[in-house]
Amino acid sequence: MVLMDAPQSKSRDLDKLLLRSGNLVGPGFFPGTDLRDDIREYVRVLVVGAGGLGCELLKDLALSGFRNLDVIDMDRIEVTNLNRQFLFRLEDVGKPKAEVAAKRVMERVSGVEIVPHFSRIEDKELDFYNDFNIIALGLDSIEARRYINGVACGFLEYDEDDTPRSETIKPMVDGGTEGFKGHARVIVPGVTPCFECTIWLFPPQVKFPLCTLAETPRNAAHCIEYAHLIKWHEVHGGKSFDPDEPEHMKWVYDEAIKRAELFGIPGVTYSLTQGVVKNIIPAIASTNAIISAACALETLKIVSGCSKTLANYLTYNGGEGLHTKVTEFERDKECLVCGPGILIELDTSITLQKFIDMLEEHPKLLLSKASVKHGKDSLYMQAPPVLEEMHRPNLSKPLYDLMGRVEKDTVHVFGTALKNEEKQSSLTKLRVVFKEVDGVADMDTAILRVNSKRKTPL
């Protein structure tokens, strides 16, 4: 019987991948204890979402050699979460998900530090996100994904020749599930398509035509949405409907019943009412476990280089047999979010106010109420009132001056964009280039600059 010649360590299995060299590995893979220890000491991973995917992600990452994790989630625990968000117990209902999740994983895995953030992702400074080596997403909405994607891709900078600067690349791993279906994808801004590049992958949300709801309902869902979308406003005027308010939900249910009775339509139940109003999609633990594991695996591989990575989109379907597929999607070079940025050519005389007005008219942007940021400097902020007043004097100054008189640079604009007839908050990157950068006083340098651009001598 052969004796073990390596001491039993918790890292024994992971060490085989991190300490041993291989051929099917990532570029720049340096196996060794330094790699393993660096991952423990220095690598910081942010898990966005502490729900079905987030709980699994935290566990998976904690058990894969990561020691510095943060988790952000704005929700509190509900009873319906308990079938799959396994870190939570009945007595935790009502508590913030991020805090309980962090606590439970730390109890179970010694040495791991998890900092919970009970907040909305939009309420964090951009710098917060920049502190992480990689961001793992366990989100349940397109809007939230778009937001984080915008933030991560916002850090990306390009070289003169439009190659992404590697030190500004903030990779993300994104997972999503719906019943038996799910996906896991790797996003390396500037290299793989970002979320925005492949936004066409998501089918439009189903909405009932208004006339069906108002005039010819045929099924229980129509009656419910009539009560929820039409009758509510008729009766309650300005008061907004809150699906988490039991009284509101009961009101909608009662009205839906009345309507159903009027039209002789069966099937309205309280449970269906909740499902339709909250757009509940059933979630099961197994799919979440599968997708999160795939995401955590990719996170480990991207950070360590210990193996090649998923390129770049995995789909999973377990309802009819079992189907997995890998698709390599291509970047959209014109992508507003991860591309070098929409080129905006301006005269040096343009004021900040004029620039902000232009954004509203720009066909690719249609951005209103824009706040403008140049690197770390906020040039103008629409809100809060205190900061708005502080930045107001900038509006009458030339943008060129505010940007430090550089010929071109990246600017981030944040405002309300009109997309598919819907208003959405939008964070976009612009590549501002100033034309005719020679002012009267700069004649000499202007000639030099002009000469350096010419391909033939004067």
Place this chain on the structure above:
Amino acid sequence: MDPKSSLETLETTSWWMRGVLVNQKPSLLFTLVIATQLVEDSVVKLDRICREANVKLVFVRSYGLAGFVRVSVKEHTIIDSKPDHFLDDLRLNNPWPELKSFVETIDLNVSDAVAHKHIPYVVILVKMADEWTQSHSGNLPSTREEKKAFKDLVKSKMISMDEDNYKEAIEAAFKVFAPRGISSEIQQISNDTCAEPSSNSSDFWVMVAALKEFVSNEGDGEAPLEGSIPDMTSSTEHYINLQKIYLAKAESDFLVMEERVKNILKKIGRDPNSISKPTIKSFCKNARKLKVCRYRMVEDEFSNPSVTEIQKRLADEDYSGAMGFYILLRAVDRFTANYNKFPGQFDGGMDEDISRLKTTALSLLTDLGCNGSVLPDDLINEMCRFGASELHVVAAFLGGIASQEAIKLVTKQFVPMLGTYIFNGIDHKSQLLTL
């Protein structure tokens, strides 16, 4: 997974299997067994025991960045298969008398514009199909030109461009062209030897026997009507009336089926009420979606796999990794039998392990009849690099899949995987193969 503890595991398992399972009828203890990290010999042994005892079995193996999941059941029948997309059962190509009568009561050429655009497309298409067959010797459109002409016929009845019901009718016209009767898959199930009822027949097969009779008699080639209709632009009144017609037919088909089931049960010496009403009802609703899953025993797969499949996959540029891992996962078990450790399990002697694993793998390929197939050296090296490690994330992934299969098998809803799922954690180009 060092050899000492794995031997203990084997010994414990075999004692347990000898002592507990074999002596105490495993089927009384377990509906389903999930077996993780067993080596090949144990897999074969457990499979025999569970197959004998009619206990469902799911195997999972997690090894470095590779692994597999395999279901092993003699037969798993599903009524509630819940397919994602399945054509509704509208019978536009074969309307029954009550539907025809109802359609006749509605005049497409009603003068009121609102009423005109609130006639449901089912009514429109049944009428148009009837008009067509009258002028085409009783045949429905079959050629491309005919199908186009039919759609144009429907379109010609529109009085304005905003008639959603007519737009839906044109989009749904393909349902008129669809072949009548039951699908080839259901046909196959009906013709299965198990569809000959005997005292041993499970409830499922008794109902299939009844279905077969129904299709040949009252059904006139069709299965019992499913009974529900999709949402469509319509006045509330028309829609509800239409719903009632479909529900009534489904109910009457069910009653016929119920009668036939009872008669078959009597014939085979069983209590005619032993299959409940709700079960028969569910069977009728799902008659077009039935599934039968049968799995080879693992030892059959191991000793006699599909050679063409293996060779094809090993030669596939993109997906050879998964197939390679499948062979290597079996090769490492053979390796252990010879050398008392897994290749690469310890840090020393890696080069030797690599070359030994290669030899073992090639001889396995030869044994399987796949001479000439090669495994990439990089993959063999990688397998040794893994050194039988169990990574949490890989185990979690495969465990998730295995648990999902277990749920499907136990609940008899949705369809379990048919084949062996081979996981390739390097590029995720995993494969589900019937070997």
